[in-house]
Amino acid sequence: MGFDSETGENKRDGRWNRRALQVSEAQRRVLAAAGRAASELTPLAECGGRRLAESLRATSDWPPFARAGLDGYAVRAADTALASPQAPATLRVTQAVAAGELALATVKPGTAARIMTGAAMPEGADAVVMLEQTAEASAGGEAAVLVKAVASPGQNVAPRGEEFRHGSLIAEAGALLTPGHVALLGTFGYAAVPVYKRPRVAVFATGSELLPVEAPLAPGRIRDSNSAMIAALVRQSGGEPLLCGTLPDEPGAVRKALADAASEADLIITTGGVSVGDYDAMAELLRELDEWKEPEEGAAEATSLASQWSFESHSSLASHSTFEIRSSSESSSLEADSPLEKGSAVNTQWVQAQQQGECMLLFNRVSMRPGSPTSAALINGRLVLALSGNPGACFVGFELFAGPSIRAMQREPSPVPASVTAVLGADFGKGSPHTRYVRSKLRFGKDGRVHADVLAFGKSSMMASLAESDGLAVIPSGSRGAAAGELVKVLLLKRIYS
């Protein structure tokens, strides 16, 4: 390997011919190439943090019956029109209604029903007077109540259908299910909820220097910390990590491992071996692939054709996968600012590439720092994200490409990190031809603005800043950096998923 038999060129030389893509373009390619998850039913109590796969509707009115909002007396409001503490209205109490019970009789003029919070309102009553505004009494030997305040019609009563009408929308397909959604779905009897499957993400660390985490340190060797970090990041993004261990810097071993993983996982993430070193196995492997080309004019025609196909039950990929191949028309439901929105012809190309289990290079360099050698490819139709081995670059590469891919697979409409404008906490003096993503900690300042404190030990190879990072300050490429106090865009890294 490494030698192209057609051109006679030693491809190792190709290690210097790497064209850097802008981050947005690299994201667009990656998001278009990521598959889209099929749906599954999950028990209600486990669906928080998942993405809803179908729009769900109220299966009854809510509340399903008019009910008391307080413990007190169900009355006819008109009977209390002249009531006051000095001259209370006396009403005969004919029954008591507990929550879960139904009243036995209608509340007639001059009578009341003692009622508990949540109980169905008896016929005839139109208001509830709280216990505190009443006193127990007897009238002619029968139980009675003194009502010391005027009640208005509807007071302390939740009418049937106040919040939801039968058939009204609870949540749209694609919604991230919150605990509040879970409550609603429980109320409407959804014991099993249709959600998108969690993408299964194979994680490999390449590097002959790597030791398992449990091993004692040995001269020249370090422990593989990237795999566990990636696994944690995958979980945070809603995916299911499949830890595949470490691979030596041998392209043959890496090639076989990737091919095996492609039939088991929906996405493959590797770390390490993507630079220009003599033992950078991933880079060598990716040099074997043809590079993706922008689709030609007229490819849009193919798009409309593709959108008519049904990929639901495509077996060659579906066998082990949690995925379906989607039609290109689905991608256009993504929000306008999504990198996917541009060029549906591109998506057609991916659909075909995935379907046919193709191999192609998406990019092998990105105009960013850290993580400039970050690479991506399709291998046997599966998206492979080859992140840098340097822990800082690996972390940033995940946040910019892997997290968004995993979220796009669950059909999140805006899968790339959201951003805020923040005050930069320290000079970032060095200009760079690449956009810089600076690990920062966000806080609210006394001035009411968000401040991004640049964390120490922020180099690509460094780890000490990773734990505290909750933002990536974006310093645009150019001859100057950015000064303390300047307003910068900061990508938000904290996303809550189960």
Ligand SMILES: Nc1nc2c(c(=O)[nH]1)N[C@H]1C(S)=C(S)[C@@H](COP(=O)(O)OP(=O)(O)OC[C@H]3O[C@@H](n4cnc5c(N)ncnc54)[C@H](O)[C@@H]3O)O[C@H]1N2
């Ligand atoms: N001559 C050049 N050298 C380098 C260039 C360059 O342009 N010319 N680029 C540099 C940049 S930028 C980066 S980033 C790194 C990328 O290197 P790789 O992604 O190929 O990663 P490795 O060489 O395999 O490892 C880098 C570093 O990270 C440690 N590492 C690797 N895997 C893990 C892991 N799983 N857990 C913890 N730490 C890991 C590894 O031991 C190295 O120290 O290349 C520069 N070189």
Ligand code: MOO
């Ligand atoms: O691009 Mo590398 O990650 O800067 O050090």
